[in-house]
Amino acid sequence: MPTTPLFRRIDVAPAYQKVADAIEREIINGRIKPGEPIGTEQQLVAQFGVNRSTVREGIRVLEEGGLIRRDSSRRLQACLPRYNKLATRLSRALILHEVTFRELFETSMTLEVASVEGAVERATEENIAELAGNLERSAAVVGNPAALAELDAEFHVLMAKASQNRVLQLAREPAAQLFFPTTEMIVGGVPEGGTRLVEAHHHLLDAIKRRDKEAGVLWTRRHLQDWRRGFEKIASLDRSVEHTYMEHAYAARQ
Numbered sequence: 001m002p003t004t005p006l007f008r009r010i011d012v013a014p015a016y017q018k019v020a021d022a023i024e025r026e027i028i029n030g031r032i033k034p035g036e037p038i039g040t041e042q043q044l045v046a047q048f049g050v051n052r053s054t055v056r057e058g059i060r061v062l063e064e065g066g067l068i069r070r071d072s073s074r075r076l077q078a079c080l081p082r083y084n085k086l087a088t089r090l091s092r093a094l095i096l097h098e099v100t101f102r103e104l105f106e107t108s109m110t111l112e113v114a115s116v117e118g119a120v121e122r123a124t125e126e127n128i129a130e131l132a133g134n135l136e137r138s139a140a141v142v143g144n145p146a147a148l149a150e151l152d153a154e155f156h157v158l159m160a161k162a163s164q165n166r167v168l169q170l171a172r173e174p175a176a177q178l179f180f181p182t183t184e185m186i187v188g189g190v191p192e193g194g195t196r197l198v199e200a201h202h203h204l205l206d207a208i209k210r211r212d213k214e215a216g217v218l219w220t221r222r223h224l225q226d227w228r229r230g231f232e233k234i235a236s237l238d239r240s241v242e243h244t245y246m247e248h249a250y251a252a253r254q
Contacts (some may be wrong), residue, residue: 015050021057022048027067032078038068039076082086094174098240105180105228105237111172112156112224118163119208127162131205134158138198145188148197153179155201162208181245186230188248194231200226 013021026032039047044055059076062068069079119127141147156176160169187193190217200223207216231237235244 015054016057016061018057019044019048019050020061022061023058024067026076027078034079035077037075037077041076049193054104091170094178095240095242098243099175099178100238101182101228101231101235101241101244104182104241105177105231107175108172108179108227109221109224111175112159112220113170113217114165114168115156115160115163115172116204116207116220117157117213118165118168119159120211120213120216122164123162123208127158128205128209130158131155131162131208135198135201135205142194142198145184145194148187148194149180149184150195152183152201159204159208178241181248182227182231182241185234185245185248186227189234196226196230197223 013016023032023038026038028033038044041052041055041059044059045052048055059068063070067078068076071077123131134151138148138151138155141151153176156179157169157173162173163169166221183197200219204216204223205217207213207219228237234248
Protein backbone atom coordinates (compact mmCIF):
# COMPACT_ATOMS: atom_id res chain seq x y z
CA MET A 1 0.00 0.00 0.00
CA PRO A 2 1.24 3.55 -0.74
CA THR A 3 2.49 5.36 2.29
CA THR A 4 2.86 9.06 3.00
CA PRO A 5 6.48 10.11 2.47
CA LEU A 6 8.37 10.97 5.63
CA PHE A 7 10.48 13.61 3.94
CA ARG A 8 9.98 16.46 1.50
CA ARG A 9 12.08 16.99 -1.57
CA ILE A 10 15.04 19.25 -0.81
CA ASP A 11 14.94 22.59 -2.61
CA VAL A 12 18.44 23.46 -3.76
CA ALA A 13 18.95 27.18 -4.24
CA PRO A 14 20.57 28.16 -7.54
CA ALA A 15 24.22 29.18 -7.32
CA TYR A 16 23.55 32.85 -8.06
CA GLN A 17 21.13 33.01 -5.13
CA LYS A 18 23.76 31.51 -2.82
CA VAL A 19 26.21 34.19 -3.99
CA ALA A 20 23.62 36.91 -3.34
CA ASP A 21 22.73 35.48 0.08
CA ALA A 22 26.39 35.28 1.14
CA ILE A 23 27.06 38.92 0.22
CA GLU A 24 23.78 40.06 1.78
CA ARG A 25 24.67 38.39 5.11
CA GLU A 26 27.95 40.29 5.25
CA ILE A 27 26.17 43.62 4.63
CA ILE A 28 23.28 42.99 7.02
CA ASN A 29 25.66 41.81 9.75
CA GLY A 30 27.68 44.99 9.35
CA ARG A 31 30.92 43.31 8.29
CA ILE A 32 30.70 45.24 5.03
CA LYS A 33 29.68 48.85 5.70
CA PRO A 34 27.66 51.05 3.32
CA GLY A 35 30.08 52.64 0.87
CA GLU A 36 32.70 49.91 1.24
CA PRO A 37 33.72 47.88 -1.84
CA ILE A 38 32.63 44.26 -2.11
CA GLY A 39 35.23 43.36 -4.74
CA THR A 40 35.33 43.16 -8.50
CA GLU A 41 33.39 40.57 -10.47
CA GLN A 42 36.68 38.76 -11.14
CA GLN A 43 37.52 38.69 -7.44
CA LEU A 44 34.08 37.37 -6.56
CA VAL A 45 34.38 34.66 -9.22
CA ALA A 46 37.64 33.51 -7.64
CA GLN A 47 36.32 33.68 -4.06
CA PHE A 48 33.07 31.83 -4.70
CA GLY A 49 34.50 29.37 -7.22
CA VAL A 50 31.70 29.98 -9.72
CA ASN A 51 31.55 31.37 -13.24
CA ARG A 52 31.15 35.04 -14.10
CA SER A 53 27.51 34.76 -15.24
CA THR A 54 26.58 33.32 -11.82
CA VAL A 55 28.26 36.24 -10.04
CA ARG A 56 26.58 38.75 -12.35
CA GLU A 57 23.15 37.29 -11.68
CA GLY A 58 23.76 37.39 -7.94
CA ILE A 59 24.85 41.02 -8.22
CA ARG A 60 21.70 41.83 -10.22
CA VAL A 61 19.53 40.43 -7.40
CA LEU A 62 21.36 42.57 -4.83
CA GLU A 63 21.22 45.70 -7.00
CA GLU A 64 17.47 45.30 -7.40
CA GLY A 65 17.15 44.95 -3.63
CA GLY A 66 19.20 48.09 -3.09
CA LEU A 67 21.98 46.36 -1.13
CA ILE A 68 24.76 47.10 -3.60
CA ARG A 69 25.36 49.70 -6.29
CA ARG A 70 28.04 50.72 -8.75
CA ASP A 71 29.98 53.92 -8.20
CA SER A 72 31.00 56.33 -10.98
CA SER A 73 33.82 53.93 -11.91
CA ARG A 74 31.38 50.98 -12.09
CA ARG A 75 32.95 49.42 -9.00
CA LEU A 76 30.64 47.51 -6.70
CA GLN A 77 29.99 48.80 -3.21
CA ALA A 78 27.55 48.10 -0.39
CA CYS A 79 24.71 50.51 0.30
CA LEU A 80 21.62 50.80 2.45
CA PRO A 81 18.40 49.21 1.17
CA ARG A 82 16.18 51.54 -0.79
CA TYR A 83 13.56 52.15 1.85
CA ASN A 84 11.31 54.00 -0.60
CA LYS A 85 10.98 50.90 -2.78
CA LEU A 86 10.19 48.79 0.27
CA ALA A 87 7.59 51.28 1.42
CA THR A 88 6.03 51.42 -2.03
CA ARG A 89 5.59 47.63 -2.10
CA LEU A 90 4.01 47.65 1.35
CA SER A 91 1.82 50.60 0.44
CA ARG A 92 0.59 48.66 -2.58
CA ALA A 93 -0.30 45.81 -0.24
CA LEU A 94 -2.34 48.21 1.91
CA ILE A 95 -4.15 49.44 -1.20
CA LEU A 96 -4.82 45.89 -2.44
CA HIS A 97 -6.30 45.02 0.95
CA GLU A 98 -8.57 48.07 0.58
CA VAL A 99 -7.43 49.68 3.81
CA THR A 100 -10.04 52.03 5.23
CA PHE A 101 -9.52 55.48 6.69
CA ARG A 102 -10.54 54.17 10.12
CA GLU A 103 -7.68 51.64 10.02
CA LEU A 104 -5.26 54.27 8.79
CA PHE A 105 -6.34 56.69 11.53
CA GLU A 106 -6.03 54.15 14.36
CA THR A 107 -2.54 53.11 13.27
CA SER A 108 -1.43 56.70 12.73
CA MET A 109 -2.54 57.64 16.23
CA THR A 110 -0.04 55.16 17.65
CA LEU A 111 2.85 55.89 15.28
CA GLU A 112 2.58 59.68 15.15
CA VAL A 113 2.38 59.97 18.94
CA ALA A 114 5.54 57.86 19.15
CA SER A 115 7.17 60.15 16.57
CA VAL A 116 6.45 63.35 18.47
CA GLU A 117 7.54 61.84 21.78
CA GLY A 118 10.87 60.87 20.24
CA ALA A 119 11.22 64.23 18.49
CA VAL A 120 10.63 66.15 21.71
CA GLU A 121 13.37 64.14 23.41
CA ARG A 122 15.95 63.92 20.63
CA ALA A 123 15.40 66.51 17.88
CA THR A 124 18.58 68.32 16.87
CA GLU A 125 18.85 71.95 15.81
CA GLU A 126 19.08 70.72 12.23
CA ASN A 127 15.86 68.72 12.62
CA ILE A 128 14.08 71.76 14.06
CA ALA A 129 15.33 73.94 11.20
CA GLU A 130 14.00 71.44 8.65
CA LEU A 131 10.58 71.42 10.33
CA ALA A 132 10.54 75.22 10.47
CA GLY A 133 11.39 75.44 6.77
CA ASN A 134 8.58 73.03 5.94
CA LEU A 135 6.15 75.06 8.02
CA GLU A 136 7.11 78.28 6.26
CA ARG A 137 6.51 76.68 2.86
CA SER A 138 3.20 75.20 4.06
CA ALA A 139 1.88 78.59 5.19
CA ALA A 140 2.56 79.92 1.70
CA VAL A 141 0.42 77.27 -0.06
CA VAL A 142 -2.62 77.01 2.23
CA GLY A 143 -4.89 77.55 -0.77
CA ASN A 144 -3.28 74.78 -2.84
CA PRO A 145 -4.60 71.38 -1.64
CA ALA A 146 -2.09 69.21 -3.53
CA ALA A 147 0.95 71.26 -2.55
CA LEU A 148 -0.15 71.52 1.09
CA ALA A 149 -0.89 67.78 1.27
CA GLU A 150 2.60 67.03 -0.02
CA LEU A 151 4.18 69.34 2.57
CA ASP A 152 2.01 67.84 5.32
CA ALA A 153 3.32 64.38 4.48
CA GLU A 154 6.87 65.78 4.49
CA PHE A 155 6.34 67.44 7.90
CA HIS A 156 5.42 64.10 9.46
CA VAL A 157 8.38 62.40 7.79
CA LEU A 158 10.65 65.08 9.26
CA MET A 159 9.09 64.67 12.69
CA ALA A 160 9.73 60.92 12.58
CA LYS A 161 13.29 61.64 11.42
CA ALA A 162 13.71 63.95 14.43
CA SER A 163 12.82 61.04 16.74
CA GLN A 164 16.18 59.48 15.76
CA ASN A 165 14.41 56.10 15.68
CA ARG A 166 15.00 54.36 12.34
CA VAL A 167 12.66 51.47 13.15
CA LEU A 168 9.86 53.95 13.78
CA GLN A 169 10.64 55.79 10.54
CA LEU A 170 10.44 52.57 8.54
CA ALA A 171 7.36 51.29 10.38
CA ARG A 172 5.29 54.41 9.66
CA GLU A 173 6.38 54.93 6.05
CA PRO A 174 4.04 52.48 4.23
CA ALA A 175 0.87 53.82 5.85
CA ALA A 176 2.16 57.39 5.52
CA GLN A 177 2.11 56.97 1.73
CA LEU A 178 -1.69 57.15 2.07
CA PHE A 179 -1.63 60.45 4.01
CA PHE A 180 -1.29 62.54 0.85
CA PRO A 181 -4.54 61.50 -0.87
CA THR A 182 -6.62 61.86 2.30
CA THR A 183 -5.14 65.26 3.18
CA GLU A 184 -5.57 66.56 -0.35
CA MET A 185 -9.26 65.61 -0.28
CA ILE A 186 -9.79 67.21 3.14
CA VAL A 187 -7.99 70.47 2.33
CA GLY A 188 -9.85 70.71 -0.97
CA GLY A 189 -13.24 69.83 0.51
CA VAL A 190 -13.21 71.53 3.91
CA PRO A 191 -12.78 75.35 3.81
CA GLU A 192 -10.91 75.59 7.11
CA GLY A 193 -8.88 72.41 6.53
CA GLY A 194 -5.64 74.02 5.33
CA THR A 195 -5.54 76.72 7.98
CA ARG A 196 -6.16 74.26 10.82
CA LEU A 197 -3.47 71.92 9.48
CA VAL A 198 -0.83 74.65 9.45
CA GLU A 199 -1.90 75.84 12.91
CA ALA A 200 -1.46 72.31 14.32
CA HIS A 201 2.01 72.08 12.79
CA HIS A 202 2.93 75.39 14.45
CA HIS A 203 1.95 73.98 17.85
CA LEU A 204 3.83 70.72 17.21
CA LEU A 205 7.01 72.54 16.25
CA ASP A 206 6.68 74.78 19.29
CA ALA A 207 6.32 71.73 21.57
CA ILE A 208 9.42 70.14 20.03
CA LYS A 209 11.41 73.35 20.50
CA ARG A 210 10.35 73.62 24.15
CA ARG A 211 10.92 69.89 24.79
CA ASP A 212 7.32 69.72 26.01
CA LYS A 213 6.23 66.12 25.52
CA GLU A 214 2.78 66.64 27.02
CA ALA A 215 2.00 69.47 24.60
CA GLY A 216 3.45 67.48 21.70
CA VAL A 217 1.23 64.49 22.39
CA LEU A 218 -1.80 66.74 22.97
CA TRP A 219 -1.40 68.53 19.64
CA THR A 220 -0.63 65.32 17.76
CA ARG A 221 -3.89 63.83 19.01
CA ARG A 222 -5.80 67.03 18.20
CA HIS A 223 -4.23 67.16 14.74
CA LEU A 224 -5.17 63.57 13.98
CA GLN A 225 -8.70 63.98 15.38
CA ASP A 226 -9.07 67.04 13.15
CA TRP A 227 -7.86 64.92 10.22
CA ARG A 228 -10.50 62.32 11.02
CA ARG A 229 -13.32 64.87 11.40
CA GLY A 230 -12.32 66.46 8.11
CA PHE A 231 -12.43 63.11 6.34
CA GLU A 232 -15.84 62.31 7.85
CA LYS A 233 -17.20 65.46 6.23
CA ILE A 234 -16.38 64.18 2.75
CA ALA A 235 -16.47 60.35 2.95
CA SER A 236 -17.16 57.29 5.08
CA LEU A 237 -14.46 56.20 7.51
CA ASP A 238 -15.05 52.59 6.52
CA ARG A 239 -14.54 52.93 2.79
CA SER A 240 -11.28 52.09 1.07
CA VAL A 241 -8.99 55.13 1.08
CA GLU A 242 -7.87 54.38 -2.46
CA HIS A 243 -11.38 53.97 -3.84
CA THR A 244 -12.48 57.19 -2.19
CA TYR A 245 -9.50 59.07 -3.63
CA MET A 246 -10.07 57.65 -7.12
CA GLU A 247 -13.67 58.86 -7.02
CA HIS A 248 -12.50 62.26 -5.76
CA ALA A 249 -9.88 62.54 -8.53
CA TYR A 250 -12.43 61.53 -11.19
CA ALA A 251 -14.97 64.07 -9.95
CA ALA A 252 -12.30 66.80 -9.92
CA ARG A 253 -11.55 66.13 -13.60
CA GLN A 254 -15.19 66.50 -14.66
